[in-house]
Amino acid sequence: MKLSLLTDYLESLAPLAYQEDYDNAGLIVGKPDQEVFQALISLDCTEAVVDEAIANNCQVIISHHPIVFRGLKKFNGKTYVERVVEKAIRHNVALYAIHTNLDNVLMGVNARICETLGLINTRILAPKQHLLKKLVTYVPVAQAEQVRNALFHAGAGNIGNYSEASFNAEGSGTFKANEYADPYVGEPGIRHTENEVRIEVIYPANLESKILMALVLAHPYEEVAYDLYNLTNPNQQVGSGMIGELEFPLNEEFYLGVIKEKMKAHVIRHTALTGRHVKKVAVCGGAGGFLLKQAIAAGADIFITADYKYHEFFDAENKILIADIGHYESEQFTQQFLYEIIRKKFATFAVRLTEINTNPVKYYI
């Protein structure tokens, strides 16, 4: 199938607009319209993974971490990043990354960690702001339903577990068409009053052009009147980290053992035990230190993440137990997750999980 079919699906689950500023998720090497017959899934895109793709006739590698983060100025094979990109281009292997955009969605990296740890009542720990907008438009009463339907179909009106959410109020709109106009109702040169419905819907900012297109197509007027509002409401469906609960409170030392086993961690670096039981658990796959304040504010007893530095451990202040389980370990189930969703969506498309453990960190025990 066309590569874009695959990437469009992944981006419908984890829109590129949800990635962090520093990130470089998306199609890094390759063309959207190239044909792909098999995909290789991995956490990292290393030279060994590209070799594995070539050996197994995979035309695209879908990795969690992007191989390229910054601008590359030279391609002389001095760094592994240059070599990976060069090899991929030479062998016509596309490279695609689904990174912080997948971290930031409800059914992504952190959901998989919560699932692995058996957490319940989970939600996003730090919902993102400025991702939602509001559209207000004015439609003749008879066409209100068709316009609402078009807006919902284009992705407007979703709030949490509710879809097709809108507010509707009737009123009268006025307009006077000039001689160049071809008004849907009324006569040019005469002010017309029409019974209209003011429709209000919320929508994700990244769908704006699609929603406006749907509005204009469904609306009967030659000139469609609408207002767009920026909202500061956090989007509860999108953001960093997750928090959930254990079914029963557990002794914290015992729970560290549970995490070690379930997350296949070689070692857990943690702060001093607090002496309290663990009930609320905050998680963030990869480097999650920036979320500590939110984890404490949300009442988490433990914060499971990775890439903690020495001085950052002091910030626990006996308010929370910080558990650093390793970056690779915290995200290792992500590749399985990607494998499963692609298999489920494209039943006849070949997809393969890497057999390479790309963790660059080794443990001498």
Ligand SMILES: [Zn+2]
């Ligand atoms: Zn990561």
